[in-house]
Amino acid sequence: MASDDIWILGIYMTKFGKHPNLDTVDLAAEAAMAAMSDAQVSVRDIGVLAAGNLMSPGGGIGQQLQKQIGQTGIPVYNVANACATGATALRTAIMAVKAGECDMGLAVGVEKLAGAGLLGGGGRAKSDHNVYEPHGRYGAVATIDGRIGTETMPGVFAQIGMEYGHRYGGASFEMFARISEKNHSHSTLNPLAAYSKRMSLEQIMGDVMIAYPNTRPMCSANCDGAAAAVVVSGAKLKTLGPDQQRRAVKVSASILTTDPWEEACQVLPDVNTLTRNAAQQAYAQAGVAPEDLDLVELHDCFATAELVHYDNLMLCAPGEAVPFFESGATWRDGSKPVNVSGGLQSKGHPIAATGIANIWEVCHHLRGEAGDRQIPDAKVGLAHVIGLGSACGVHILERSAA
Amino acid sequence: MGQQVPLVDYLVLGDRPHLVARQCDACGARFFDRRNACASCAQTEFTGVDVPTEGELRTFTIVAYAAPGVPVPFVAGVVDCDGTSVRGNVINVTPDPEHVRTGMKVQLATYVVGTDDEGTEAVGFGFEPVEVD
Ligand SMILES: [Zn+2]
Numbered sequence: 001m002a003s004d005d006i007w008i009l010g011i012y013m014t015k016f017g018k019h020p021n022l023d024t025v026d027l028a029a030e031a032a033m034a035a036m037s038d039a040q041v042s043v044r045d046i047g048v049l050a051a052g053n054l055m056s057p058g059g060g061i062g063q064q065l066q067k068q069i070g071q072t073g074i075p076v077y078n079v080a081n082a083c084a085t086g087a088t089a090l091r092t093a094i095m096a097v098k099a100g101e102c103d104m105g106l107a108v109g110v111e112k113l114a115g116a117g118l119l120g121g122g123g124r125a126k127s128d129h130n131v132y133e134p135h136g137r138y139g140a141v142a143t144i145d146g147r148i149g150t151e152t153m154p155g156v157f158a159q160i161g162m163e164y165g166h167r168y169g170g171a172s173f174e175m176f177a178r179i180s181e182k183n184h185s186h187s188t189l190n191p192l193a194a195y196s197k198r199m200s201l202e203q204i205m206g207d208v209m210i211a212y213p214n215t216r217p218m219c220s221a222n223c224d225g226a227a228a229a230v231v232v233s234g235a236k237l238k239t240l241g242p243d244q245q246r247r248a249v250k251v252s253a254s255i256l257t258t259d260p261w262e263e264a265c266q267v268l269p270d271v272n273t274l275t276r277n278a279a280q281q282a283y284a285q286a287g288v289a290p291e292d293l294d295l296v297e298l299h300d301c302f303a304t305a306e307l308v309h310y311d312n313l314m315l316c317a318p319g320e321a322v323p324f325f326e327s328g329a330t331w332r333d334g335s336k337p338v339n340v341s342g343g344l345q346s347k348g349h350p351i352a353a354t355g356i357a358n359i360w361e362v363c364h365h366l367r368g369e370a371g372d373r374q375i376p377d378a379k380v381g382l383a384h385v386i387g388l389g390s391a392c393g394v395h396i397l398e399r400s401a402a
Numbered sequence: 403m404g405q406q407v408p409l410v411d412y413l414v415l416g417d418r419p420h421l422v423a424r425q426c427d428a429c430g431a432r433f434f435d436r437r438n439a440c441a442s443c444a445q446t447e448f449t450g451v452d453v454p455t456e457g458e459l460r461t462f463t464i465v466a467y468a469a470p471g472v473p474v475p476f477v478a479g480v481v482d483c484d485g486t487s488v489r490g491n492v493i494n495v496t497p498d499p500e501h502v503r504t505g506m507k508v509q510l511a512t513y514v515v516g517t518d519d520e521g522t523e524a525v526g527f528g529f530e531p532v533e534v535d
């Protein structure tokens with residue numbers, strides 16, 4: 001192992017779902033303590049903490065976490081990057097270690113969202129006395145959500161999938177529902193998933209329509225959860241024990257991008273270009289090709305999103321995402337298993353935790369510790385998240401040679 | 403009858419309602435809100451331009467579940483108005499997948515959104531199918 005490589009030394013995700021008796025700090029602490037235990041290190045070994053939480057009031061989750069698990073005076077970075085917050089926390093810790101500021105870092109993402117309902121959308125509250133006055137960047141005299149398009153996440157991502165279908169053809173309501181059928185089927189093997197019931201195609205298509213073509217089970221599940229990872233430099237890892245070295249997972253690429261200008265990006269977020277850019281940079285940094293990937297955890301916040309990311313991550317030829325899916329490739333017994341965890345639609349999407357939880361899933365397989373859902377002999381995996389706004393994180397991970 | 407105001411400042415009312423955009427003098431990128439510099443090329447000069455009122459529906463969703471106070475279902479979409487992408491609802495159409503298709507030709511249409519306590523009407527816009535005989 002090269003001294004300037006970065007490795008995941010320990011990693012953990014809590015059960016995703018409802019945790020009525022645990023608050024945000026409790027969940028973050030459970031994940032952080034367990035990740036350090038998995039790494040066989042203590043909080044005194046950690047030189048930097050990067051922490052993310054989007055939805056809880058109060059802020060400063062990093063310092064709140066320190067008060068729960070150990071106030072060692074190290075620098076804390078509280079990060080926020082929409083649904084890419086977890087990946088951003090991990091990347092922040094990696095950058096600090098890579099810069100030589102310390103040799104070990106901790107990244108944590110946590111969210112309490114159970115019962116949060118629909119995210120995005122709405123507008124300012126109506127007052128009793130109503131006189132039209134222009135407000136905001138568009139000089140709007142009344143709420144524009146619902147009048148000039150939609151700001152709801154299911155609606156935005158529905159349009160992203162429908163646009164792909166318009167451009168390349170073949171994307172029907174049933175095809176999108178079949179993507180969801182796959183992920184709900186995968187989730188039956190994941191005891192940490194918020195929902196782990198198989199759903200038939202008929203159940204998925206017949207469920208409550210949220211934003212055509214996304215029905216309720218085709219949308220990411222709001223839930224509580226946390227995930228944490230300990231990262232270490234190659235130089236430090238060489239000094240650690242054989243068991244730590246054997247279970248360490250190499251971070252072959254760690255990339256974060258934002259959306260470059262595209263003509264339509266101001267009216268419909270462009271989640272494609274920044275994902276493709278991140279994937280290209282990640283494959284180059286890792287010296288890995290899409291064909292080399294044994295499994296992929298990608299950001300299926302909606303069934304319509306999973307489709308476009310097959311193409312953006314170059315798992316298929318350009319424009320071929322529909323036939324690629326229909327070939328069965330992305331099922332767990334296919335040639336390119338995608339979201340064997342169940343994905344955000346069934347595993348759940350506690351926003352700031354998601355970008356570390358997907359790394360946990362990949363690491364679990366690369367270590368050969370994934371139990372019933374183990375992808376046999378997995379050596380290389382990719383984890384992808386996207387946060388609207390937009391930010392995209394892509395990490396490529398490789399099994400230890402030790 | 404009271405006066406009318408546009409729902410947003412980039413909608414121009416009158417005999418021929420249309421949308422306006424701020425166009426970057428250097429690269430032609432168009433914006434519906436103010437920018438200090440062009441997001442595409444970083445130059446700082448802009449000129450107001452009219453946006454074509456006819457276009458093609460490039461994508462849509464039928465929103466069945468929205469924030470409180472937003473009437474559903476409605477069709478939200480993106481219309482390619484001869485190279486300028488515009489966000490808007492598809493209106494004057496039955497909101498189901500049999501009546502709304504990507505690629506369909508649409509044109510700008512206005513409607514009264516509401517009336518305030520002083521009798522002023524707010525006028526919004528959407529895109530309706532172009533009748534093909
Ligand atoms: Zn420009």
